[in-house]
Amino acid sequence: MITDARLEKLAKNLVNYSCSVKKGEKVWIDVTGVDYQLVAHLVREIYAVGGYPFVFMSDNRIKREILMGSDEQYWEIMAKRDEEFMNQMDAYIGVRGGQNNFELSDVKAAKMKNYNSIYAQRVHHNIRVAKTKWVILRYPTEGMSQLSKMSTERFEDFYFDVCNLDYQKMSDAMTPLVELMNRTDKVRILAKDTDITFSIKDIPAVKCAGKCNIPDGEVYTAPVRDSVNGVITYNVGSIENGTMFENVRLEFKDGKIIKADANHREKINEVFNTDEGARYVGEFSFGLNPYIENPMGDILFDEKISGSIHFTPGSCYEDAYNGNQSAIHWDLVQVHTEEYGGGEIYFDGKLIRKNGLFMLPELKGLNPDFLK
Numbered sequence: 001m002i003t004d005a006r007l008e009k010l011a012k013n014l015v016n017y018s019c020s021v022k023k024g025e026k027v028w029i030d031v032t033g034v035d036y037q038l039v040a041h042l043v044r045e046i047y048a049v050g051g052y053p054f055v056f057m058s059d060n061r062i063k064r065e066i067l068m069g070s071d072e073q074y075w076e077i078m079a080k081r082d083e084e085f086m087n088q089m090d091a092y093i094g095v096r097g098g099q100n101n102f103e104l105s106d107v108k109a110a111k112m113k114n115y116n117s118i119y120a121q122r123v124h125h126n127i128r129v130a131k132t133k134w135v136i137l138r139y140p141t142e143g144m145s146q147l148s149k150m151s152t153e154r155f156e157d158f159y160f161d162v163c164n165l166d167y168q169k170m171s172d173a174m175t176p177l178v179e180l181m182n183r184t185d186k187v188r189i190l191a192k193d194t195d196i197t198f199s200i201k202d203i204p205a206v207k208c209a210g211k212c213n214i215p216d217g218e219v220y221t222a223p224v225r226d227s228v229n230g231v232i233t234y235n236v237g238s239i240e241n242g243t244m245f246e247n248v249r250l251e252f253k254d255g256k257i258i259k260a261d262a263n264h265r266e267k268i269n270e271v272f273n274t275d276e277g278a279r280y281v282g283e284f285s286f287g288l289n290p291y292i293e294n295p296m297g298d299i300l301f302d303e304k305i306s307g308s309i310h311f312t313p314g315s316c317y318e319d320a321y322n323g324n325q326s327a328i329h330w331d332l333v334q335v336h337t338e339e340y341g342g343g344e345i346y347f348d349g350k351l352i353r354k355n356g357l358f359m360l361p362e363l364k365g366l367n368p369d370f371l372k
Contacts, residue, residue, distance in 0.1 A: 006160040011041035014093055018135040018211055023050030025090035031057045033098025034139045060103040067107045075118040086127040097139035105242030109270045112241045117327035130318050137214035138300050148296035162291045167210030173365040174207045177219050181205035184347040191336060191343035196230035198223035206319050217289030217304040222322040223281050226255035232311055235340050236295040236302055236333035243267055248332055255280050277326030282316035290368035299331050306368045307337040307356020
């Protein structure tokens with residue numbers, strides 16, 4: 001159990017910076033697999049600014065039992081209940097813990113589809129993401145330490161370095177990249193078994209510097225929905241619906257995934273058959289957190305790896321809207337540092353990042369040596 005002052009600092013950052021909670025605002029604190037320490041700090045901080053905390057605590061072992069027996073009607077009832085509650089909230093803080101990232105691995109695909117397409121779509125994507133100030137973070141556990149191949153103490157030090165860095169400094173350094181992306185039409189990504197092109201013309205670029213995810217550190221946009229062509233192979237594994245997918249290779253034609261391969265070929269195609277939008281891309285993003293250098297099997301960390309990109313099948317965000325709607329939003333990561341085989345990114349034919357490092361003078365402030 002972590003009891004040091006770093007938890008208090010984290011809670012202050014979540015309430016005052018990430019969600020900017022004001023007097024009279026209502027905050028849903030949604031906690032899974034986490035002890036009470038951080039939750040207690042969050043409640044105190046929300047009360048300190050004059051807000052109202054509403055705490056819901058659960059466990060993935062219980063969620064698994066519910067999913068195993070649930071049907072569409074169950075999630076209709078749950079969605080109706082929580083839509084009403086979420087619509088009353090001004091902010092949402094989601095804290096995710098637990099010892100086993102694979103707890104949901106044996107839940108049938110049809111059961112997960114019901115949850116994602118009914119409950120998650122209506123409560124989280126349509127209301128929480130679109131209408132509240134929100135932040136989601138992972139909580140350090142022994143299970144996460146094991147995934148990261150670190151001792152518990154070393155992982156906790158790493159976690160707080162990552163989560164409590166100077167996000168305002170990062171935000172300022174992101175401005176030139178946002179401006180460049182907003183002027184860009186054609187993007188090309190070259191890496192091992194990857195040659196993919198698409199347009200981001202007229203789709204806004206958005207900073208993520210501690211406001212929506214902790215840890216944070218990305219700038220995202222979305223491709224024009226039907227502009228994606230080529231092949232991308234992701235060199236970071238990803239857990240989706242409790243299954244670890246590795247060596248994911250996607251082939252696109254006119255925006256659509258026409259072929260998907262991975263270590264679990266049948267399961268990955270079940271994911272992409274969730275709905276029509278699951279085979280189109282809703283996000284293209286640069287990972288920029290200087291303290292995150294290697295994958296650890298947790299997407300909130302892996303998508304922020306310095307020198308990475310993620311290219312995300314599924315629903316787009318409202319503030320980088322490309323028209324794609326889906327019950328899924330699956331962040332898949334490709335790292336371009338030399339250690340992971342390198343990679344190049346071109347904007348309108350000009351090389352802007354090579355082997356994970358920005359080449360243009362105005363963007364070098366986003367390289368890890370500056371941000372640490």
